Amino acid sequence: MIELTTTSPLHTFPGGIHPPERKAPANSTPTKRLPLADRLYVSLRQHSGLIAELCVSVGDRVTKGQPLSKPGVDNGLPVHAPTSGVITAITEHPLNHPSALTGPTVCIEVDHLDEWGAREPLGDLSTLSRREILNYLQTMGIAGLGGAGFPTARKIAGAQGIDVLIINGVECEPYIAADDRLMREQSQGILRGSKILQELTAAKQVVIAIEDNKPEAIAAMTAALSTDNSDFILRVIPTRYPSGGEKQLIQILTGKQVPANQLPADIGVLVHNVGTAFAIAKAVDAGEPLLERVVTVTGETVAEPCTAWVPIGTPVGHVLQSCGFKAEPQQRVIIGGPMMGYTIPSLDVPVTKTTNCILAPSATELRPADEEMACIRCGACEQVCPASLLPQQLQWLAKAKDYDGLKQHHLADCIECGACAYVCPSEIPLVYYYRQAKAQIREQLIEQQKSEIARQRFEARQARLEREKEERLEKHRKAAEARKAAQAARAESNEEDPVQAALARVKARKAAQEESANAPAVDDKKDQVAAAVARAKARKAQREAEQSSEAESAADDKKAQVAAAVARAKARKAEREAAAQQAEKNGEDS
Amino acid sequence: MSWLFGILALAALAIIAGLILGFAAIRFRVESDPIVEQIDSLLPQTQCGQCGYPGCRPYAEAIANGDELNKCPPGGQATIDKLADLLGREAKPLDAAHGEEDVKKVAVIREDECIGCTKCIQACPVDAIMGAARQMHTVIADECTGCDLCVEPCPVDCIDMVPVAIQPERWKWDLEQIPVQYIDGSASSPTTEQQVETQ
Numbered sequence: 172m173i174e175l176t177t178t179s180p181l182h183t184f185p186g187g188i189h190p191p192e193r194k195a196p197a198n199s200t201p202t203k204r205l206p207l208a209d210r211l212y213v214s215l216r217q218h219s220g221l222i223a224e225l226c227v228s229v230g231d232r233v234t235k236g237q238p239l240s241k242p243g244v245d246n247g248l249p250v251h252a253p254t255s256g257v258i259t260a261i262t263e264h265p266l267n268h269p270s271a272l273t274g275p276t277v278c279i280e281v282d283h284l285d286e287w288g289a290r291e292p293l294g295d296l297s298t299l300s301r302r303e304i305l306n307y308l309q310t311m312g313i314a315g316l317g318g319a320g321f322p323t324a325r326k327i328a329g330a331q332g333i334d335v336l337i338i339n340g341v342e343c344e345p346y347i348a349a350d351d352r353l354m355r356e357q358s359q360g361i362l363r364g365s366k367i368l369q370e371l372t373a374a375k376q377v378v379i380a381i382e383d384n385k386p387e388a389i390a391a392m393t394a395a396l397s398t399d400n401s402d403f404i405l406r407v408i409p410t411r412y413p414s415g416g417e418k419q420l421i422q423i424l425t426g427k428q429v430p431a432n433q434l435p436a437d438i439g440v441l442v443h444n445v446g447t448a449f450a451i452a453k454a455v456d457a458g459e460p461l462l463e464r465v466v467t468v469t470g471e472t473v474a475e476p477c478t479a480w481v482p483i484g485t486p487v488g489h490v491l492q493s494c495g496f497k498a499e500p501q502q503r504v505i506i507g508g509p510m511m512g513y514t515i516p517s518l519d520v521p522v523t524k525t526t527n528c529i530l531a532p533s534a535t536e537l538r539p540a541d542e543e544m545a546c547i548r549c550g551a552c553e554q555v556c557p558a559s560l561l562p563q564q565l566q567w568l569a570k571a572k573d574y575d576g577l578k579q580h581h582l583a584d585c586i587e588c589g590a591c592a593y594v595c596p597s598e599i600p601l602v603y604y605y606r607q608a609k610a611q612i613r614e615q616l617i618e619q620q621k622s623e624i625a626r627q628r629f630e631a632r633q634a635r636l637e638r639e640k641e642e643r644l645e646k647h648r649k650a651a652e653a654r655k656a657a658q659a660a661r662a663e664s665n666e667e668d669p670v671q672a673a674l675a676r677v678k679a680r681k682a683a684q685e686e687s688a689n690a691p692a693v694d695d696k697k698d699q700v701a702a703a704v705a706r707a708k709a710r711k712a713q714r715e716a717e718q719s720s721e722a723e724s725a726a727d728d729k730k731a732q733v734a735a736a737v738a739r740a741k742a743r744k745a746e747r748e749a750a751a752q753q754a755e756k757n758g759e760d761s
Numbered sequence: 762m763s764w765l766f767g768i769l770a771l772a773a774l775a776i777i778a779g780l781i782l783g784f785a786a787i788r789f790r791v792e793s794d795p796i797v798e799q800i801d802s803l804l805p806q807t808q809c810g811q812c813g814y815p816g817c818r819p820y821a822e823a824i825a826n827g828d829e830l831n832k833c834p835p836g837g838q839a840t841i842d843k844l845a846d847l848l849g850r851e852a853k854p855l856d857a858a859h860g861e862e863d864v865k866k867v868a869v870i871r872e873d874e875c876i877g878c879t880k881c882i883q884a885c886p887v888d889a890i891m892g893a894a895r896q897m898h899t900v901i902a903d904e905c906t907g908c909d910l911c912v913e914p915c916p917v918d919c920i921d922m923v924p925v926a927i928q929p930e931r932w933k934w935d936l937e938q939i940p941v942q943y944i945d946g947s948a949s950s951p952t953t954e955q956q957v958e959t960q
Binding site: 274607614618623 | 801804805806807808816817818886887888889904906927928929931932933934935936
């Protein structure tokens, strides 16, 4: 159980650095609203993890706040139309990611009307269950605005037994002033969001932490707290990089370390960014999804460094142009700060929910990295590591691709803050090696899981084929057995077996035939033959007798005989004539 | 009589030892050779059969019985090295007779050409193809091991082996492969703009 008061001692974390802050001049002007871009590119993938299901199609007109995707079966984090317009394409577009890979993106042709769709504020929270509120936050697309963009509803849902809720307004990285300006201008909204977070997490205490290099923000938050009857604690912590890191901030405020491979919630602490708190307040009270965020636009190549409310999906190039960006030769544009940010390969990439800073430094301001030199084993990196790791040792292991060694040296606890690379006199890009090694280890883990699944599926299939074969054999065996059993049953009940009966009938018939063909039948046959001969003789005798009687009466038929003779003569004559004609014909032919 | 006593003593010892060994053989019986399990867990489980055995486990058994380690193209040199490490044998380069190491691939069925013959379903070693007779088939991409075994049986040649697309969350921080690191003077590169418009 952690209990904190406004006077409880602040602790410290090992290492840390003090790089030039350079937060001015971006933090000295009120947060602007830049002109809307003509085209917005809203990536469906705004953070690592599952993407939501697309729910619009090309040609649709969308109003401001209309969902472009919905959580779907995977409960991904949806994105919304940041302004009204027409969807001209849903296509692969460069992502705001160091890899320069493309990803599915909704391209909106902005109509500059900025027309809101239906907004449904959540209303009285006390009538709703925690689950309903969390579902609402998920459909509003609320993600952590401090760093990785983890879906806020999931972070809250996974946290049980929270003692302390920390609202993180530290913003320790150089140049970045987005949270600073937000705290100065929207302190009431941040408090409102913090209260909602406190209700959702059932946290016993709420601590708002701000670094001492932001006196105006501290004053604004103090003023807001004094008019409010909440028991929130405001703690001002000394400026040191990276005190805004989740684990480092917990250590400063509570003196406790988050154990390796565990989450802050495991020691009863939950950390949310001030921007996230404000986004929650806007979603709950005004029904506005996460459509825009404060972005710091800074660097010496930008004429008017400032912070601005930028709709999600605005191309980085448009934001820079609106602030008077003049590119140098070999200009670098960094998303995030100089310590943890990454350079982007093209200005087409859109602003996402996690883009807190667009930094366009001149070559003299942030010198491009020189060639890496050999490690001189000075040990400076070890002195500044906030996670008490051995950066030099990790570097050797990463270069040797000794992933087991890296695990033994707790590479997973590296927060990639870049302090080691900042102090390295040999300009070794240490964090780059760690990121590569982490990616390789993750890839190996994924491959291992996949191969394990493949092995299980293969074995399941082999087992299935084996089973099917056995079932077939079993079926045949059973059928044979059934036949036998039926026979036996019939034999027992003296019932006639149809097969046996049929066989018996056939046998009987055969036997009968054979019997009739055998000796006793011979006499009969002779008798029959004799009888037949006798019958034939009798018939002959009868015919002869008839003929003789005819001859006796033939005298009367003489006339008929003459006529027959005449006919015969005529026939013969005709025959002769025909033969003569034939002869003539043959003569002519030859 | 002392020689008889010696023989009897030795015989008694032999019987006792035999009984103990016999009991241990039954009581502490190992179900299968554990080295086979260990080898099997190192193999990539594509079940492609390029090694000449019907699946990864049969090859693991063959390795345990003394077969060469370098017959697994999907695992590549990394797997050969791990196997050599495990078995204390020499790590040879991949045997080209069994194929070459290639990028990870996944089978994709051109669905409008599929005639629903189920031949690929029968060939798939991990049941990663869905479909029924005279119905369109499709590959469950997450389960496909890229083993290539479904391509041969297809009578209409409608299965392609496509390299697996890199996802941002699985990207390996290969900064050398990113084309541009510096932004030129113009606000946006025209190529991507055009692509979006044409699409």
